[in-house]
Structure formats: structure tokens, C-alpha cells
Amino acid sequence: MTSPFDFSEFYQALNRHGLQRWQKHLQNAVETATNKPDGNLPGWLAALQKLPELADCRAEIDRKIVSAISKAPVSTGSAENLRQALLQLQPWRKGPFDICGTFIDSEWRCDMKWERVAPHISSLRGRKVLDVGCGNGYYLFRMASMGAALTIGIDPSMLFLAQFSAVQKYLKVTDTFLLPTGFEDLPENMEAFDTVFSMGVFYHRRSPFDFLRSLKMLLRRGGELVLETLVIAGDENQVLVPQDRYARMNNVWFIPSVPALCKWLTKIGFADVRLADAARTTVEEQRTTTWMPGESLEKCLDPQNHDLTIEGLPAPVRAVIVATRP
Numbered sequence: 001m002t003s004p005f006d007f008s009e010f011y012q013a014l015n016r017h018g019l020q021r022w023q024k025h026l027q028n029a030v031e032t033a034t035n036k037p038d039g040n041l042p043g044w045l046a047a048l049q050k051l052p053e054l055a056d057c058r059a060e061i062d063r064k065i066v067s068a069i070s071k072a073p074v075s076t077g078s079a080e081n082l083r084q085a086l087l088q089l090q091p092w093r094k095g096p097f098d099i100c101g102t103f104i105d106s107e108w109r110c111d112m113k114w115e116r117v118a119p120h121i122s123s124l125r126g127r128k129v130l131d132v133g134c135g136n137g138y139y140l141f142r143m144a145s146m147g148a149a150l151t152i153g154i155d156p157s158m159l160f161l162a163q164f165s166a167v168q169k170y171l172k173v174t175d176t177f178l179l180p181t182g183f184e185d186l187p188e189n190m191e192a193f194d195t196v197f198s199m200g201v202f203y204h205r206r207s208p209f210d211f212l213r214s215l216k217m218l219l220r221r222g223g224e225l226v227l228e229t230l231v232i233a234g235d236e237n238q239v240l241v242p243q244d245r246y247a248r249m250n251n252v253w254f255i256p257s258v259p260a261l262c263k264w265l266t267k268i269g270f271a272d273v274r275l276a277d278a279a280r281t282t283v284e285e286q287r288t289t290t291w292m293p294g295e296s297l298e299k300c301l302d303p304q305n306h307d308l309t310i311e312g313l314p315a316p317v318r319a320v321i322v323a324t325r326p
Contacts (some may be wrong), residue, residue: 001124002044003179004049004165005025005034005161005180006100007030007177009118009177009179010179011023011026011027011148012154013150013175013177014026015208016175016258017128017149018050018176020126020149022187022190022192023072025187025213026179026181026186026187029179029181029186030179030181031167032185033156033158033179033180033182033185034158034180034304038158039162040045040159041156041158042112043088044088044162045097045162046087046164047085047086047088047089047162047166048162048166048169049083050081050084050085050088050090051082051085051086051166051169052070052078052081052109053083053171054064054070054074054078054082055070055072055110055324056067056070056071056072057070057071057074057147057170057171057172058071059103059141059142059171059173061141062144063111063115064095064096064111064309065096065098065103065130066095066096066098066112066138066141066142066167066171067097067098067099067162067265068098068099068167068170068171069100069130070100070101070170074100074101079100079101079102079240081134081226082099082100082101082134082192082214083102084193086099086102086104086166087291088238089159089166090292090293091107091160091291091292091293091294092104092105092106092136092163092277092289092291092292093107093108093135093136093292094106094107094108094110094135094136094137094138095108095109095136095138095291096109096110096111097138097167099166099167099218100170100183100245104291105289105290105291105293106138106206106287106289106291106292107183107231107286107287107288107292107296108286109284109285112284113199113228113285113287113318114139114142116276116279117226117276117277117320118142118146120277120320121195121226121276121322122139122147122195122224122274122320123146123147123307124146124147124195125148126147126148126149126150127147127149127193127194128148128149128150128192128194128195128196128211129150129151129152129193129194129196129197130142130152130153130154130192130218131151131152131153131154131196131197131198131199131234132154132183132197132198132215132218132263132319133154133155133183133198133199133200133201134153134154134160134161134178134197135153135155135157135200136156136160136163136167136178137153137160137163137164137167137168137176137178138154139153139170139197140164140173140176140177140178141167141173141176141199144174144175145282146227146240148175148195150175150176151176151177152179152268153176153178153179154178154179154182154185154186154244155179155180155212156180156181156182157180158180158276159176160180161178161180164178165178165311170205170219174232183201183211183214186218188214188217189211189217190216190217190218191219191221192218192219192220193218193219193223194223194224195219195223195224195225196215196218196219196224196226197226197228198215198225198226198227198228198237198319199226199228199229199320200228200229200242201229202227202230203229203252203253203254203255204251204252204253205229205253206253206256208253208256208264209264209267211269213267215227215290216243216268216269216325219325220325221325222240222324222325222326223325224322224323224324224325225270225321225323225324225325226320226321226322227261227265227305227316227318227320227322227323228318228320228321229256229260229261229319229321230246230255230316230318230319231255231256231257231258231261231278231317231318231319232256232257232317233253233257233314233317234259234260235257235259235260236256236257236259236260236262236263237260238252238254238255238257238260239254239255239256239257239260240256240314241253241255242255242305242311242315244311245311246309246311246313247297247300247301247311247313247315247316248295248299248300248309248310249300250255252259260280261319261321262274262275262321265321269325269326270323270324270325270326271323271324271325271326272306272307272324273321273323274321275319275320275321275325276321276322277317277319278317278318278319278320279319280315280316281297281299281315281316281317281318282297283296283297283306285297297316301315302315
């Protein structure tokens with residue numbers, strides 16, 4: 001089966017934005033990632049090939065929904081084919097999207113988080129932006145709508161690449177790309193981006209200081225880091241290290257307090273470190289839907305006390321910290 005993933009526009013964009021020196025490294029990383037065996041990939045590729053051709057689509061990215069609007073009416077048959085093909089790409093964890101009348105009600109209401117984050121970051125207009133652990137790219141489109149000149153997301157999941165490819169087929173947002181690569185596959189010390197986002201990744205990394213330093217070295221001097229992660233209450237010495245699982249996740253290595261995390265960032269060499277937002281994750285923001293029918297937040301909380309996880313630990317609170325590389 002022929003792969004629909006074509007990165008030629010991405011490599012051209014690197015040249016346009018003065019990042020051509022990284023093309024060979026990134027091209028090798030992408031080719032390695034897309035050639036890895038994945039038993040689910042044929043099904044996802046088949047779904048992408050079933051997507052109908054719809055004329056004259058345009059992106060409309062409002063405050064909540066990333067939408068593709070077709071200027072011509074979509075026939076009943078095309079609408080059903082579109083819905084069935086997109087359903088074959090579930091679970092949809094990030095969104096929401098509306099693709100030519102098909103509403104993708106994702107597990108996460110990412111618009112709620114974005115509305116909390118966006119007022120606290122520097123203008124993205126004209127900036128080169130990297131999103132580390134971007135999922136299916138919902139936030140990439142929101143970043144692009146704020147005027148970013150180049151928006152790149154990285155996430156090793158081929159499902160997320162398939163979802164991104166499906167919606168981008170109709171959105172056609174320029175200079176917005178998703179690479180199916182891991183964080184470790186990036187060139188070291190790129191110092192290439194004006195803004196680096198890392199949302200929902202930090203607590204999955206075994207070595208927090210190495211990760212923070214690597215994020216710092218992706219930024220140009222004066223660039224801005226936007227870091228979103230789980231936090232707990234406490235002073236600068238408070239860090240939770242789950243012995244086993246946290247909210248049913250088995251890959252949560254540490255959860256610091258906000259003062260501890262700010263101290264870590266300062267120690268790494270960031271300046272102007274500040275808390276932009278902290279909010280309890282609710283079952284309204286993260287939940288089971290038709291498009292993500294599996295287990296979600298409600299099953300991860302103590303049924304008698306939503307202040308605790310099912311393991312008896314503090315329930316998820318997520319904070320956004322903004323910092324600058326001097």
C-alpha cells in the first residue's frame with residue numbers, strides 16, 4: 001500500500017525559513033520513523049485513502065473548534081464516507097475538530113487549555129514554533145492561527161500522524177507540519193526556534209534536568225519556553241514520585257510543585273520564569289466520547305473522592321510555566 005505521507009513540502013519550508021542545515025538530519029529521522037514496522041499502519045493508511053475529495057475547503061479556526069469548511073455542499077454519501085474514514089482513526093485524544101460537517105468530539109477539550117494558555121505567551125506572529133509531543137496537531141493549528149511563520153510538531157505516534165494528515169488534507173494550513181519522530185531524534189543544540197511548547201510530556205521523562213536543558217538548547221537566545229505539566233501542592237522541595245501508577249498511568253516518573261519546577265528551570269539557566277496557569281483537570285475537559293471510547297479521567301479518579309486518583313494520590317492538576325532563554 002502506498003503511503004500518503006509526503007514530507008517534501010516540509011523540506012522546502014526548512015529552506016524558506018533558513019533551517020536548511022538541519023534537513024539531512026531530519027530527513028534521516030523521518031525516514032527511519034516511517035519505515036518502522038507497525039501492524040496498525042495498513043489500516044490507518046486504508047482509512048486515509050478512503051477520505052473523499054472535497055472541493056474548495058478552507059480552514060476556519062475559531063476559539064474552540066479547528067474546522068475545515070467546504071464551499072460546496074457535501075453530498076450525503078461523501079459525508080458518510082468522511083465520517084467512517086475518520087472513525088477508523090480513533091482514538092482521537094486531542095481536538096475538537098469539525099471536518100466539513102463531521103464533528104470529532106475528542107477525549108480532551110484542548111480548546112479549554114488553549115484559552116487558559118494563550119493570553120500568557122508572547123505573540124507568535126512571524127515566529128518559528130516547535131511543539132514537542134504534539135499529539136495529532138490540534139495545538140499546531142491554533143499556533144498557526146496566531147500568525148506563526150513556521151509551526152512544527154513532533155510525536156512518534158504514527159496514529160497521530162495519520163490523524164494530522166487526515167485533517168490537514170482539508171484544512172491546508174500552510175507551513176504547519178507534524179514529524180513522526182521522538183524528541184531524541186532532533187539535532188542537538190539547534191537554537192533555531194522562537195517558541196518551544198512542551199505540553200503533557202515532562203512527567204514522562206526519566207531525567208527532568210536533561211529534558212529541560214534540551215528544550216533550552218532548541219531555543220534561540222531570547223526565545224520562549226511554554227511548559228505544561230502535572231504539579232502538586234507544596235514548597236520548592238516538594239516532589240511526588242509515584243511508586244507504581246499515577247491515575248492509571250505507569251510512566252509518570254515525578255510530579256513537582258510549582259515552586260520546585262520554577263527552581264529547576266532557573267537552575268538550568270532560564271530567566272523570567274513565571275506561572276501562567278494552574279487548573280484542576282476535570283471530567284468535563286477530559287472524558288470518554290464516541291471518538292475516544294476507551295477509559296478516560298473519570299475511571300482514573302477515586303469514585304468516592306475526585307480530589308484523589310484511584311491510587312489515593314492527589315488528583316491531576318496541570319500548570320503552565322513560561323520562561324525565557326537569556
